[in-house]
Amino acid sequence: MVLATLTSVVWGFAFVATKLGIDGFSAPQLTALRFLIACLPVFFVPRPRIPWPTLILIGLTLFTGQFLLLFFAFAHGMPPGLAAVTQQMQVFFTVLLSALFLRDVPSARQCAGMAVAFVGLALIASTKGRDLSFVALGLALSGALSWAIGNVLVKRARNTPIFPLVVWASLVPPLPALALSTAFRNQHGNLYEAVGSASLSAVGAVIYLAVFATVFAYAAWGSLLQRYPAVVVAPFALLAPCTGVASSALIFGEAFSPIRYAGMGLIFLGLAVIVLPAGVARVLRPLRGLRS
Numbered sequence: 001m002v003l004a005t006l007t008s009v010v011w012g013f014a015f016v017a018t019k020l021g022i023d024g025f026s027a028p029q030l031t032a033l034r035f036l037i038a039c040l041p042v043f044f045v046p047r048p049r050i051p052w053p054t055l056i057l058i059g060l061t062l063f064t065g066q067f068l069l070l071f072f073a074f075a076h077g078m079p080p081g082l083a084a085v086t087q088q089m090q091v092f093f094t095v096l097l098s099a100l101f102l103r104d105v106p107s108a109r110q111c112a113g114m115a116v117a118f119v120g121l122a123l124i125a126s127t128k129g130r131d132l133s134f135v136a137l138g139l140a141l142s143g144a145l146s147w148a149i150g151n152v153l154v155k156r157a158r159n160t161p162i163f164p165l166v167v168w169a170s171l172v173p174p175l176p177a178l179a180l181s182t183a184f185r186n187q188h189g190n191l192y193e194a195v196g197s198a199s200l201s202a203v204g205a206v207i208y209l210a211v212f213a214t215v216f217a218y219a220a221w222g223s224l225l226q227r228y229p230a231v232v233v234a235p236f237a238l239l240a241p242c243t244g245v246a247s248s249a250l251i252f253g254e255a256f257s258p259i260r261y262a263g264m265g266l267i268f269l270g271l272a273v274i275v276l277p278a279g280v281a282r283v284l285r286p287l288r289g290l291r292s
Contacts, residue, residue, distance in 0.1 A: 009240070024197075032174045032181060045168070062218070063214075123266065242264045
């Protein structure tokens with residue numbers, strides 16, 4: 001539970017980092033740089049023993065599709081706080097796809113908890129004004145669906161070590177991202193020119209996204225998905241919008257409202273309904289054995 005929470009907090013701050021990064025790079029350039037750094041350990045980490053088509057498909061869905069679509073959403077005006085909310089639709093997509101393809105069917109209690117958390121997400125989303133375009137929203141939700149498909153593919157690769165999987169799957173995004181960057185050049189110029197003119201905050205954002213939000217967070221998240229049911233793990237990602245909304249308000253001045261606070265409270269309540277009964281039982285079990 002601690003590891004899942006930490007991973008979600010790291011992802012929450014990643015939305016602020018993305019906003020800083022997109023100011024210095026185009027969406028394809030930011031995607032390419034993120035994964036060019038994330039894939040560097042391939043020189044030291046052996047390739048996971050899964051077929052190349054599976055590895056490429058994971059890289060295309062979990063990384064390429066998710067982040068290209070999300071970064072394009074930012075380029076179309078998606079605010080960081082709202083992006084943190086819309087991306088968490090992946091939780092519901094993940095549980096639905098797991099139920100359909102992995103027979104990982106949620107219990108009634110878990111469904112109730114997810115319903116409560118969904119109301120919280122809806123409340124947070126309702127606090128945004130009319131400055132959001134349908135294009136940006138559609139891109140962000142498409143990225144969330146791509147993330148969910150990647151989650152299910154990772155869960156199917158149950159016996160695959162996650163850190164090597166994350167590192168080797170990071171080889172996939174740079175090529176299509178660089179191709180898009182070349183095809184749709186903008187004011188940032190080519191990748192070399194963009195790096196040379198980028199601010200320190202944009203470069204720091206790229207490093208944060210590559211090292212912490214990709215290598216660490218996805219390795220931890222994938223390990224949890226392999227060891228526990230998706231319906232237990234995936235809802236922890238709902239903590240990310242709380243971190244994203246709070247950090248975006250602190251750094252970019254996104255306004256808070258009582259409704260947004262209520263939404264965050266409902267997210268935590270939904271997580272408690274989904275996770276805490278099982279978690280408490282696991283904690284108490286060894287204590288009962290020790291007492292005996």
